[in-house]
Amino acid sequence: MNKSVAVLEFSGILDGIKGNELRREVSNHVDNGTNVLLLDLKNVKFIDSSGLGALVSAMQMVRKTDGQLFVCSINDQVKMLFELTKMDRIFKVFADREEFNRQVVATQN
Template sequence: MSSSVKILELSGILDGIRGNELRREVSDALANGTEILLIDMKGVNFIDSSGLGALVSAMQMTRNANAKLFVCSISAQVRMLFELTKMDRIFQTFADRDEFNSQILATQ
């Protein structure tokens, strides 16, 4: 059984403006039948509180659609923020896309 997978690549600063774009992208992907969303944060160097809120909102939308959301390639700074805000308990993160592919897509 193959699931519909969508990868969203983020870069730069994840703030209120980019967070609103992320919410729209997630909403559109779910509306188009995406079952597994991967947010690749390799290019993200900073997240503010609005960006963090957008990630939580994306997770809620994904759960409400009975889909799954994963995050990969977070920087050390973003990982520290995730740990400080306990987001590391909410989001399943992977070191990179290869780890995601081997652990999630290989089991589909």
């Protein structure tokens, strides 16, 4: 099966408003047949509880369609938050897009 890959970028603070945007974008991609999504968070400075909820919701949407959701380029503060909330066990986090491409995209051809 040929996999469809999409990269979504977010910036600033991932809060309730940006979380709703994230859910909408993920939903649109899933509805259009994308089954591998990468959330590039290199420009996200902070994630609040609403943002964490949006990430979990996005993961659930993607998993319902047997898709995969990955995260890359998180800063130290977001990394610490992921570790404290055990989100690092839910999400596969890549250092950057290049690592994602090497480990996920290249293995699908």
